[in-house]
Amino acid sequence: MGFDANLTRMQLDGTVKHVGGQQFLAGKGLAGETFPRVHRVEPHGFTSHPVSGGIATVMQSRSSRDSVYAMGGANPDLVPQLALGGSAIYDHLGNVVSVVENKVRIVAAESIELVSPLIVLDGLVKLGGPGADRPASARGTVDTAGAQDVDNLATRVLVI
Structure with a gap:
């Protein structure tokens, strides 16, 4: 050298x-x-x-x-392309956790598993894709106890 x-x-x-x-x-x-x-x-x-x-x-x-x-x-062939200022954790299978601008994005080749005694999701949850707009529990529905669903957690979970 x-x-x-x-x-x-x-x-x-x-x-x-x-x-x-x-x-x-x-x-x-x-x-x-x-x-x-x-x-x-x-x-x-x-x-x-x-x-x-x-x-x-x-x-x-x-x-x-x-x-x-x-x-x-x-390995240059595996490095994900990111916008200016972005960062990512990635592997050889295409799994990527990226932080770009104001978004955190997780892309998994097979599955995502969250394991914890407590998992807190605070905010609007969309199941099935970004176009989800129907509450998982419709307001005004009567549950098995006879109570009317006015504003519970399931009204903040939207499905397709």
Whole structure:
């Protein structure tokens, strides 16, 4: 890595090993050099498992050539396109949680599961799509106890 401040890039081959709470990657450098065990630096509270084809920035210590560190590792073919200022968490299957402008959007390839002892939805809920406009419980309906439904939670849930 000569005179480039010991900084280069490598293309990940998909090998990821977790050892003692740390992650190690393998891949090939731009000049064809191999990197069999590179320590990937990750921030607190976030982890990911990079896939083959990802590009990482690699830095080596000048005093210890065995100390190699990788940052990043995104596969350019999988990165979602976002508007200016947007951010997203995504994976290799097309699942995306994005924050763009004033919206949070969750796109799942198969299903979404919310697990908690308490789930609070506060606001208008539309089931079936953005065109939902009929309350799930119509106002004025008499329930099984003989009470008239005037303004309960179900009148704030709209269905198609």
